[in-house]
Amino acid sequence: MVASVRAAVRAIVPLYLIWVALRLILTFQSLPSGSTRTLSWWMEHIANDFGFVLPFLLFGSGVALAETNAPSRRLTRSAIGTAVALAAFAYVLVAWVSPMVEDRERATVGVEATEARRFGARTPPGIIRNLRFVEANPPNEYSLAVEEPHKRPPNVLRWHLYFPAVLALFGVANVLLGALAARLTASIGGNLRRSARLAIGVVGGLLFFACVDVTWPNPPFPRDGTLRPGVVAPWLPLAVPLIEALVLFLLVRRRLP
DSSP states (O other): OHHHHHHHHHHHHHHHHHHHHHHHHHHHHHSOTTOOOOHHHHHHHHHHHHHHHHHHHHHHHHHHHHHHSOSSHHHHHHHHHHHHHHHHHHHHIIIIIHHHHHHHHHHHTTOTTSGGGTTOSSSHHHHHHHHHHHHHSOOSSOOOOTTOGGGOOHHHHHHHHHHHHHHHHHHHHHHHHHHHHHHHTTTSOHHHHHHHHHHHHHHHHHHHHHHHHHHSOOTTTTSSSOSSOTTTGGGGGGHHHHHHHHHHHHHHHHHOO
16 A cells, blocks of 8 residues: 555646646736735745645556556455545645635734634635525625625535535546556557546546536526536546546556457
8 A cells, every 4th residue: 555655646746846836836827916915825835835746646546556566456455445535635735724724814904803814714614604694694795705604695605515525436437447548558658648538537537527527616607506506516626536547447448358
């Protein structure tokens, strides 16, 4: 198990460092001249970005696991164990660490007296408190404004409650997808094999995040509070890795003697 985790980490770290470099460049380019960001702001975005990107990068760890283990039950156990551990870490970052740091950042800049922190940090307990209040006290008009959490649509709150779990499950699926892709392309030549695996991982990830973008709580989402079900919408993108896993599994079975 330790060797599996090491292989997964070695596959993830280079890709994540590339992401961090791009994120820093884009952030500094978007800053107004002479402005700065606080340490809490950076901590919040680092935690959120890492938790958001990690499930996507876990495809590479699945490939690494397949290459360090012979095809067997051991591979399956290693892949699942590593996937669950890293996906749980991503969930904690997105659902707990990032919202708590964000709430502390608001407190330090004097936002504690406003409605923005009325229900506490946007962790699962805070979202549930917010949801219960809105359901018990429905407003005349819903709003996505940060300073009006008491007017936030219930479906939007449910989306934010479930999405971190969806993201974590995508990470679990991505490790298994990487392992299946590695087995499917094992007999292909070096450069072509790498290109095929990269294409499988990137296309699957892009399709997943495209579905996330469609179900994201954008302005039309809360039009009447029921436009898109907050329970169903965040789970829909998981159809992408499930379908991809089924296709890869069938292709691997066809290639086996």
